[in-house]
Amino acid sequence: QQQVKQSPQSLIVxxxxxxxxxxxxxxxxxxxxxxxxxxxxxxxxxxxxxxxDVSEKKEGRFTIxxxxxxxxxxLHIMDSQPGDSATYFCAASNAGGTSYGKLTFGQxxxxxxxx
Amino acid sequence: ExxxxxxxxxxxxxxxxxxTLRCDPISGHDNLYWYRRVMxxxxxxxxxxxxxxxxxxxxxxxNRFLAERTGGTYSTLKVQPAxxxxxxxxxxxxxxxxxxxxxxxxxSGTRLTVV
Numbered sequence: 066q067q068q069v070k071q072s073p074q075s076l077i078v079x080x081x082x083x084x085x086x087x088x089x090x091x092x093x094x095x096x097x098x099x100x101x102x103x104x105x106x107x108x109x110x111x112x113x114x115x116x117x118d119v120s121e122k123k124e125g126r127f128t129i130x131x132x133x134x135x136x137x138x139x140l141h142i143m144d145s146q147p148g149d150s151a152t153y154f155c156a157a158s159n160a161g162g163t164s165y166g167k168l169t170f171g172q173x174x175x176x177x178x179x180x
Numbered sequence: 181e182x183x184x185x186x187x188x189x190x191x192x193x194x195x196x197x198x199x200t201l202r203c204d205p206i207s208g209h210d211n212l213y214w215y216r217r218v219m220x221x222x223x224x225x226x227x228x229x230x231x232x233x234x235x236x237x238x239x240x241x242x243n244r245f246l247a248e249r250t251g252g253t254y255s256t257l258k259v260q261p262a263x264x265x266x267x268x269x270x271x272x273x274x275x276x277x278x279x280x281x282x283x284x285x286x287x288s289g290t291r292l293t294v295v
Binding site for chain 1: 184211213215220221222223224225228235236239271273275284285286287288289
């Protein structure tokens with residue numbers, strides 16, 4: 066059972082465009098939602114994260130939108146650049162019991178930004 | 181500050197053989213995590229160490245997998261005997277505290293191919 070579903074699997078955007086990646090979760094105990102960026106040959110790196118008490122968080126060109134009632138969250142990349150081309154993973158975790166610190170990931174989205 | 185180091189970066193072994201993956205976390209990080217990504221799928225949690233103790237090993241696939249963290253420093257993940265379905269990228273991550281993904285630093289991973 067996959068607890069975090071991510072879409073699309075791949076995304077092609079022109080330079081300057083907006084990239085949007087969506088995730089949906091099932092476990093209402095999740096209370097922390099990070100996004101990771103991974104370049105080829107490297108490990109995932111934390112990009113931006115949000116907690117469910119806010120509906121939006123923005124850091125530079127990256128914005129997370131969070132809809133608690135729909136159990137969905139999304140990553141928006143404004144003014145997408147070729148250097149943003151990477152694999153993006155959404156994830157979720159909760160503070161309960163022995164699972165504290167454990168991340169549940171989505172399947173990943175391969176983003177390609179054409180110059 | 182040195183990052184999380186994993187080796188080997190790649191390993192190709194035959195079915196039935198044994199492979200040992202190693203992870204050196206960031207110095208002083210008590211929390212160490214192992215994750216695995218099978219091609220095209222989500223990154224899945226395997227287990228979590230706090231110092232030398234296994235905090236959560238709920239994601240370990242079966243008893244062919246053995247993880248150790250001697251003295252609370254580096255960790256090894258042994259697969260014995262390896263099966264075809266064990267192929268994937270194995271990631272290690274460390275954090276100073278079980279901060280639900282915040283403060284996680286991932287290594288670059290070990291790509292394991294079982295033929």
